[in-house]
Amino acid sequence: MLVLGIETSCDETGAAVVDDAGRVLSDVVQSQVELHATYGGIIPELASRDHLRNAGPVVKEALAKAGLSLRDVDAIAVTHRPGLVGALLVGVQLAKGLAWAEGKPLVGVDHLVGHLLAVNLRRSDATPPAPAGPHVALLASGGHTATYRVDGPLARHVTELGATRDDAAGEAFDKVGKLLGLGYPGGPVIDRLATGGDPGAVKLPRPMSGRASRDFSFSGIKTHLAAWVREHGVPQGEQAMKDVCASFQAAVTSVLAEKLIEAAKAEGVGAVTIGGGVAANRELRRRVTEGAAQHGLTATLPELASCTDNAAMIAYAGLQRFVAGERDGWDLVAASRTALPRSTRKGRGHRD
Ligand SMILES: Nc1ncnc2c1ncn2[C@@H]1O[C@H](COP(=O)(O)OP(=O)(O)OP(=O)(O)O)[C@@H](O)[C@H]1O
Numbered sequence: 001m002l003v004l005g006i007e008t009s010c011d012e013t014g015a016a017v018v019d020d021a022g023r024v025l026s027d028v029v030q031s032q033v034e035l036h037a038t039y040g041g042i043i044p045e046l047a048s049r050d051h052l053r054n055a056g057p058v059v060k061e062a063l064a065k066a067g068l069s070l071r072d073v074d075a076i077a078v079t080h081r082p083g084l085v086g087a088l089l090v091g092v093q094l095a096k097g098l099a100w101a102e103g104k105p106l107v108g109v110d111h112l113v114g115h116l117l118a119v120n121l122r123r124s125d126a127t128p129p130a131p132a133g134p135h136v137a138l139l140a141s142g143g144h145t146a147t148y149r150v151d152g153p154l155a156r157h158v159t160e161l162g163a164t165r166d167d168a169a170g171e172a173f174d175k176v177g178k179l180l181g182l183g184y185p186g187g188p189v190i191d192r193l194a195t196g197g198d199p200g201a202v203k204l205p206r207p208m209s210g211r212a213s214r215d216f217s218f219s220g221i222k223t224h225l226a227a228w229v230r231e232h233g234v235p236q237g238e239q240a241m242k243d244v245c246a247s248f249q250a251a252v253t254s255v256l257a258e259k260l261i262e263a264a265k266a267e268g269v270g271a272v273t274i275g276g277g278v279a280a281n282r283e284l285r286r287r288v289t290e291g292a293a294q295h296g297l298t299a300t301l302p303e304l305a306s307c308t309d310n311a312a313m314i315a316y317a318g319l320q321r322f323v324a325g326e327r328d329g330w331d332l333v334a335a336s337r338t339a340l341p342r343s344t345r346k347g348r349g350h351r352d
């Protein structure tokens, strides 16, 4: 079985073909990073226009790379939430047009379920097998940060355990990147600079650490660092910049890894996974691997290309819905928020 996936929820135009074993036959990502970099963040109107320009060619390229035509795929999956509505509309409308023209089933996908299932993608024969049973997953991206219990591949199998009360982890990386004059997005640059830095150089808080709550909070770390920069100025030498990056990265990743391991232990599952752009962070990957081993848990990490936005994860999540008999009609809409039930309200902690 083959599914074509289309992703346009934010600043990446993606199309991919994936089979039912999770094998990635093609995965094309056209990034808009350079387009938005001048502004230090994503401009929604520009994102929509760029998706409109690139979505068709990206789909064509994904089919060509897989050696297929549209006729060969069994279904068309598309991200329809959460994200920038004007950006999502481009992918949703393209998917509807293709499905209509070829008489193919249409399946809408929640982008967050895509991130959670990205660990199942097989980009080479060397990819380790994904967790088979119930597990706890950390999703840390530009717009979301939460832990979930994952009992199966559909949205209804996913239960939120705890989430951020303020900034997403990726958002914190990006804001600190801007603060330090490192450009946008900050995550990959901070990851690179943190190597060889002293993580103890700047004392930063570990919000929510050691507390029973499964929620996260990252705005305090960022505020603390902003105050430090006001006092000391932006680090000038390379080593000084490395030290600040390592300190910030240690503060964020230690809380992420700690809360993931604690949640897995509390849920009584034997395995943990991670997903989302921040899952590409090498320090987070090291801490999760080490923490899991210390507590007798199996950690499976997605390949780097599966962490940041891509359409392969959308094709895979759509394939799971398709196999389960789920379809969408021509009335499929775009929505800014996830459909996953949320137990945490931003800024207000757990719902009772
Ligand atoms: N190596 C890295 N270390 C830390 N952060 C990273 C790394 N690589 C990417 N990121 C961060 O990941 C985020 C982008 O991830 P992703 O593409 O999953 O987010 P998004 O799609 O914008 O948000 P969402 O998935 O919540 O809608 C950015 O904030 C970026 O800085």
Ligand SMILES: [Mg+2]
Pocket (backbone or CB within 6 Å): 111, 115, 141, 142, 276, 277, 308, 309
């Ligand atoms: Mg994403």
